[in-house]
Every structure is written in structure tokens, then in C-alpha cells.
Amino acid sequence: MQVNVSVEGAVLMAGADWEFETVEGKDEVRVRVRYDGTEAVDARVRVEVPVSAGEHPHWLIPGLFYGDNRDPECARLYPRYAPGEVDAATLVSDHWAFRADRAATPVVFAWGPEGGVALEVEANTPLGLSGLGFGPASVWVSLPYREEPFSYVGQPEAVAALAESYRWSPGEAHELRLGLWKLPSDRTSYVPILRRLRERHAEPPVQPWVDLAEAAELTSYGLWRWHYREDPAVLIETALFDRELAGDLGPRGDRLAMHVAWVSGIPYAHALLRHGRRVNNPAYVSAGTAVIDTITGTLTPAGTFWGCWYAEHGWRGSWTPVERGLHARTLAEATLFTLRAMAAEPVEHPSWRAAALSNLEFALAAQDAEGNFGSMYHLDSGKVLSRRGAAGLTWVAAMAEAYELLGDERYRDAARRGGGYYASFVHEGTLCGAPEDVDLAPTSEDGYAAVISYVALHRIDPHWISTARAAADWMLTFRYTYDVHFSPQTLLGAYNFRTRGADQASPSNQHLHNYGLICTPELVALSALTNDETYATAAVDHLRFARQFVAREDGDFNARRGMVTERYYHTTCFGPPGAVLTLSHSWCTGLLLLASEQALTLPSINW
Incomplete structure (x- = not known):
């Protein structure tokens, strides 16, 4: 050439x-x-x-x-x-x-x-x-x-x-x-x-600050201590590192809001509950249960979860300029993790089951003849307001796991049809729309949703391995394969922060995050299904990356014990390279807790 x-x-x-x-x-x-x-x-x-x-x-x-x-x-x-x-x-x-x-x-x-x-x-x-x-x-x-x-x-x-x-x-x-x-x-x-x-760039591997058990101990404490609020029981989305300022900055301090999933809500309450059961901590069990009770106890007129709760407003729709709009991925993820919480619990929770069934029925009605579940809905009428993008893809996972748990053939049929519709987005590399805040942008979160969905679909209909693999390959394009150099005078440089194994959030949101932890078990399963260690190795790399910058004590990198930031600034975007966002986020803390708990059940892998 x-x-x-x-x-x-x-x-x-x-x-x-x-x-x-x-x-x-x-x-x-x-x-x-x-x-x-x-x-x-x-x-x-x-x-x-x-x-x-x-x-x-x-x-x-x-x-x-x-x-x-x-x-x-x-x-x-x-x-x-x-x-x-x-x-x-x-x-x-x-x-x-x-x-x-x-x-x-x-x-x-x-x-x-x-x-x-x-x-x-x-x-x-x-x-x-x-x-x-x-x-x-x-x-x-x-x-x-x-x-x-x-x-x-x-x-x-x-x-x-x-x-x-x-x-x-x-x-x-x-x-x-x-x-x-x-x-x-x-x-x-x-x-x-x-x-x-x-x-x-595989060697040397990233050396995490803490092992799995300590990561779970710290993040469960951080989620409960800094994000859990009672009356109503919620997990607030962000908590300032500087607690002296938290109460003085009004809406610029702690974000007293909770999504039902995505950046807060049921997935992380499930993680706290799961950890609480394992270590026999009644406070964590009570908090995790109470948050899921709060969310499942109040549904929209359309029969779905709400989008977001605000301390000053109560329940509202999703982060969308469309009045009273609800985002499909957020609802589907909340439903998926309600099902997972139900399956993991040793006791029955009738309100959880009723809410999951109501959301599943809504999604069945929203799915069109091609298999598209829709991307945005009206919370009063249930009307599908948009079918653009692939925000509805997570319903495939929810339907597949609902079939596994409940046995209703309608859920398997819906998962199959949805898998068929969204497969072209995967194979053509046009996935987009998963997060509420970037509209139709391609994001790493679209890849996570696709991996979760097609691995789940393959379990109930073993014809989807090539699509699951294609989803994982596309997802891994967002994963850093090398270490960015930071000035030693910056926070990340001083702590010798390693970027290998991190994920870029998206072309729109150029910062590193740990949301890829959400599909840790799916990547391990995919390696077993394909006899290809690439995916399990990627899961290990990401979990090693994420176990950096977990506050081990009050004052560690100016945070409080158990806090985890949402953003690591590695390039010139939003903040200077080498800095971090000085907020603890419930999803970052909760996903590290969840992945650590999941990894502890897979001791054969060198995490």
C-alpha cells in the first residue's frame, strides 16, 4: 500500500x-x-x-x-x-x-x-x-x-x-x-x-487496590452509608466526596433522586440485598429489600415502573424532553433485575412479582409484529412514542429470564422475536440508544445490553451464539487496550492509575467508567460457550480496572469510605486529564458490589 x-x-x-x-x-x-x-x-x-x-x-x-x-x-x-x-x-x-x-x-x-x-x-x-x-x-x-x-x-x-x-x-x-x-x-x-x-499490552496486568471480598465489603458499606435514604427507601444517585458541602449546595450537592434502574434503583438494591444475605448483615438486607419495595409498590397508569423519583417532586418520567415519556431500556433493566432479585431471595415478595408481571405484560403489548419493543412510551396511555434505535433490546433479556423463572411460553416467543429484530443492529454495528441522556448515540451501554440479551436468549433458544459473540466483539471496541499516560502531578498520575480494561462511555461522553461490570457473568459464560477465553479475560480486566479507586477509608483520594466515582478523566473532555469527578455514584458503587459478589462464585477464574 x-x-x-x-x-x-x-x-x-x-x-x-x-x-x-x-x-x-x-x-x-x-x-x-x-x-x-x-x-x-x-x-x-x-x-x-x-x-x-x-x-x-x-x-x-x-x-x-x-x-x-x-x-x-x-x-x-x-x-x-x-x-x-x-x-x-x-x-x-x-x-x-x-x-x-x-x-x-x-x-x-x-x-x-x-x-x-x-x-x-x-x-x-x-x-x-x-x-x-x-x-x-x-x-x-x-x-x-x-x-x-x-x-x-x-x-x-x-x-x-x-x-x-x-x-x-x-x-x-x-x-x-x-x-x-x-x-x-x-x-x-x-x-x-x-x-x-x-x-x-496484556502485561503487566492491572493490580487492583483490593481483592473481591474487600471490594464487596467496601462498596456495600458505601452504598448503604452514602446513598441509602429512608422514608421513602431510595438509593440517591450521587453523593459528594466533600460531605461538608453536600448539604449546602442545594441541587448541586447530593442528587436526591433515584431512577428505577440504569443509574440507580433495583439493580443496586439487589446487589446490596445479595451481599447482605451472604454476610448476614440485617441492615443491608433491610435496605435492599426496602428500596425494591419502594419501586415495585407504585406503578404508572400504564402499568410500568416509573422512570425516576425526586425528593421534591416524587415519581416522574425518564430523562427525556418528551413530556411524561418513559425510556425502554430503563424499564426493561428494572424488570430484569426484579426477576433476578426474586430468583435469589429465600422468601416470597408479592409486590415484586406483581410489578414484574405488569411490566412484562406491558412490553408484550408494546412489541410490534417485527419484534421491536419500542424505545419510548407514554406513562399514562402506554402508547409507544418512538421505535427508533435499540433501547428496547434489554426486553429480550427480561423476557428470556422471565421464561426461565415463570415458564410462560409467551415470554420465550417475545424474546425470540425481539432477538430477531435487534440482531441486525448487532451485526451491522449500529447499536444505539441505551442510555437516557445521549439519545441515539452509540455507547458502550448498548454493547452491554446486547451481550446480556443474547446470552440469555441463547440459554432458552440455542441458536444465538454468533449474535452474542458479535455483540461482545462490538462492546469490546470501547475497552481500553493500553494505559494512558498521566502527569504525575495529577490525581490519577500520582496514584499510578491504569486505564487498561476501562471502557469509554461513548463518543459523546468521553470519560472512563465501570458500567461494563453489569455483564460480567455473561462474558464468562460466553467464553465457556465458544471455548474462547477472550471474553472471560475481558471481564477480568474490567473488574481489575474497577477495583482501583475504591475509597478504603475516609480521606482516600479525598473521598469517603466505600465511595466510587463515575468519571475518570483520561482525555480533554468534561475535565482535565488526570482528574476524577468528585461524586460517588450509586450505579458505580452498586455495580462493583454486584460484580464482586458474582465473581466470588467463580473462584476458578483468577480475578
Whole structure:
């Protein structure tokens, strides 16, 4: 393949001041660059590979860019590709370049009707943080990075393009290694490449701060001490690290709200209850039970769970601009974990069963002939307000597990039809819509929902293993395969924080999180089903990552004992690289508790 090397960012006496040599080998190219000028210059090396990808290429930068990256009707603004357009106001462009630490793996893929290409570079090089770019006719890497045509830092607007340069001294030379692959037109051809690059950085493994038992002990305490409130029994969504400020900041302090699932609610109450049963802690058992009682005890006029409870308003809908709208994924996840809590409990809970059955009946009625469960509903009428995206996919898991627990054939039929409908989203890599707050953006959470759903569906209908595997492969594109470098003067740098095994939340929300813990047992099961350790290893990596930054005592990284943050800032987005969001979140704490409890039942795996 043709490889072009150029220098930019320097005022040069003459082009002859620079010497380039490229040597291509199997799956790689080595570029030797030498500066022979007489004075030091600030410059940037760019290595570019032409692509013949037709009028509308398909792009992939893992964790960062998926196809066009944003549906034209998506309400959330973040970078989108559109041929022939450049508009800073809407964050649309026909070419993009990003700093490499925004990517879960620093590689850019491009596909057209007749094939594609992939170009990879180390994120951290002797020339600085590298960059990845693509345009209608080429893909490239920059050393160091330059973002184009503008930058996105988490706000719904463009900012001036971020860039760095490297100061070259006379006679200085560097050899750069890049991965280079020619690809078939199959857009899943990224899978073996990402596996190879993941294995390259497998050693040394992340060393968690605490073992599984201590992680469970700390997070159960944190969830109960900082997030549990009585009368009504709820798990508030966020709690400030700084408890002196928590009561003084009003709505900017502790978030006195609770979703029924997703960022709070039943999944984490179930985790607390499960842990309380195992260690015989009556306070935890009582709290977990009471929270699920609160949520299952009050349903909408449509017969579903509500979306969110607020201290000042009571029960309301989901986070949507549509008045009295409910989000499908949140309802389905609440139903799924109600079923799991029912199955795990040694005693009957009639209100839990009644609420689960009511939600299942609602979803059965909402499912259309194609199998689509809908994405948004009206909480009064039950009308399906939207069927766009794949937010309804989690109903497949809820229906499958309802069939396992209750034996109603209607649930199995609904799960099968839903699995058939959403399978195209998985195999085409167009999953989107799982979180309430980013509309139709692709997110890591869509991958988790797909893995949970297709592993559950395979248990009751053993024909879905290829779809479950494809879901896991797509999900793992969000998982960091290397360690971002942090300044030692930042919090993450001072604590030697490792990013390998973390997940980028989404191209819209560029921060690292631990929500992937929600499908820990499914990944282990998938490895057993496929005789492929990749998925179990990924589960181990993520749980090792997540057991960093668990507050071991009051004052640990300025948090309180048992607290876990939602956001680790690893790139320039929302906050400075090396910082954390100084809030404990109920879902981050609860998922680490849940995954630790689940992992303790799998002692054969080296967690």
C-alpha cells in the first residue's frame, strides 16, 4: 500500500532539511524521519495512507467514532461525519482528526464496497501523544497530534482545534512503527486486529487496590452509608466526596433522586440485598429489600415502573424532553433485575412479582409484529412514542429470564422475536440508544445490553451464539487496550492509575467508567460457550480496572469510605486529564458490589 510522509507545523528553510524512509513489512510499516536543518524547529510528522472507500466510507475509531457516528436526528451534538460538509455549529465535518487518548485502541479503520484499510500507532511516542485522522480519500496518524477541523470537549459546540508539536534539533532522527492492514469489505474485520493489539499490552496486568471480598465489603458499606435514604427507601444517585458541602449546595450537592434502574434503583438494591444475605448483615438486607419495595409498590397508569423519583417532586418520567415519556431500556433493566432479585431471595415478595408481571405484560403489548419493543412510551396511555434505535433490546433479556423463572411460553416467543429484530443492529454495528441522556448515540451501554440479551436468549433458544459473540466483539471496541499516560502531578498520575480494561462511555461522553461490570457473568459464560477465553479475560480486566479507586477509608483520594466515582478523566473532555469527578455514584458503587459478589462464585477464574 502507498504510504505518504510529510511534515507540518514548521517554517522550513528548504524541504531538503527532512529525510524520510519507509520500510513495509507484514502488517506494519516503519518510517524513519531525520531533520538535517541548522536550527531547532517545532514540527509534526504525518503518515498518510490513501483509501478507495467510495462516496461514503464507513469509519471506525474504537470507542470514539462509529460509521457516521451520529444519526442526523440525534438530539445530542458531538462529532458527526457527512460527505462534503463542514459546520462547527453542528459539529459536522467530512474529515476528522483526534488525539489518540480519546480512542480505546489507537487505530483508524476505513471500509468501502471493495475493501478497507486500518492504520495503527502507539498512543504515547517519543514525539508525544499521537493523533488519528480520516477524510474522504485517506486515513492518517500525526506525531504529535493535531485535531481537525475543530475539537469536541464534551459541550454541544466546537472549540478551537487542539494540537501539539515536537521540537526537533539539528541531526535528530526517529524511527516510527505503525500497524498497517489491508482489509476485506466485511466491517467486522476489525475483530482480529483489535485482539492482536489487546494482547500486545496484556502485561503487566492491572493490580487492583483490593481483592473481591474487600471490594464487596467496601462498596456495600458505601452504598448503604452514602446513598441509602429512608422514608421513602431510595438509593440517591450521587453523593459528594466533600460531605461538608453536600448539604449546602442545594441541587448541586447530593442528587436526591433515584431512577428505577440504569443509574440507580433495583439493580443496586439487589446487589446490596445479595451481599447482605451472604454476610448476614440485617441492615443491608433491610435496605435492599426496602428500596425494591419502594419501586415495585407504585406503578404508572400504564402499568410500568416509573422512570425516576425526586425528593421534591416524587415519581416522574425518564430523562427525556418528551413530556411524561418513559425510556425502554430503563424499564426493561428494572424488570430484569426484579426477576433476578426474586430468583435469589429465600422468601416470597408479592409486590415484586406483581410489578414484574405488569411490566412484562406491558412490553408484550408494546412489541410490534417485527419484534421491536419500542424505545419510548407514554406513562399514562402506554402508547409507544418512538421505535427508533435499540433501547428496547434489554426486553429480550427480561423476557428470556422471565421464561426461565415463570415458564410462560409467551415470554420465550417475545424474546425470540425481539432477538430477531435487534440482531441486525448487532451485526451491522449500529447499536444505539441505551442510555437516557445521549439519545441515539452509540455507547458502550448498548454493547452491554446486547451481550446480556443474547446470552440469555441463547440459554432458552440455542441458536444465538454468533449474535452474542458479535455483540461482545462490538462492546469490546470501547475497552481500553493500553494505559494512558498521566502527569504525575495529577490525581490519577500520582496514584499510578491504569486505564487498561476501562471502557469509554461513548463518543459523546468521553470519560472512563465501570458500567461494563453489569455483564460480567455473561462474558464468562460466553467464553465457556465458544471455548474462547477472550471474553472471560475481558471481564477480568474490567473488574481489575474497577477495583482501583475504591475509597478504603475516609480521606482516600479525598473521598469517603466505600465511595466510587463515575468519571475518570483520561482525555480533554468534561475535565482535565488526570482528574476524577468528585461524586460517588450509586450505579458505580452498586455495580462493583454486584460484580464482586458474582465473581466470588467463580473462584476458578483468577480475578
